[in-house]
Amino acid sequence: MNIKTLLAASAIALSLPLAAQAQGLVRGAERGAQDGADVAGPVGAIVGGAVGAATGTVGGILGVDDRPRFRQYVTRERHTSYNYDGDVRVGATLPGSGVTYYEVPSEYNARGARYTIVNDRPVLVDRSRRIVEVID
Numbered sequence: 001m002n003i004k005t006l007l008a009a010s011a012i013a014l015s016l017p018l019a020a021q022a023q024g025l026v027r028g029a030e031r032g033a034q035d036g037a038d039v040a041g042p043v044g045a046i047v048g049g050a051v052g053a054a055t056g057t058v059g060g061i062l063g064v065d066d067r068p069r070f071r072q073y074v075t076r077e078r079h080t081s082y083n084y085d086g087d088v089r090v091g092a093t094l095p096g097s098g099v100t101y102y103e104v105p106s107e108y109n110a111r112g113a114r115y116t117i118v119n120d121r122p123v124l125v126d127r128s129r130r131i132v133e134v135i136d
Helices: 005-017 024-057 067-079
Strands: 114-118 119-125 131-134
Touching: 067 119
Parallel strands: none
Antiparallel strands: 114 119, 119 131
């Protein structure tokens, strides 16, 4: 592998996380880096991490395939919805009181995320109560 290819892959790997501000980035990068390392060693990890970050961003925390199944799970649980005056959007921070947060079952691989129901919409939140994904 020549040095130009390595430098280009490194530049992509470093620029994507800085440019992307959406859901699923970290999980996608982790998976891509691991898969790339398994196939092609350190250079594969760099390229795989960048590609994984980009595709993870598109897929979200849960991933495209898990969303309908998770929505069904939340519907079966029948939790009360919290009435929120603000926009239910990624990046909004929910209040510390009045909202009940629930653990996401491990089968969904949403490490570090909890969920709640806001204005009848399931959302994933991080530990700081910031919405990281709206499940539509």
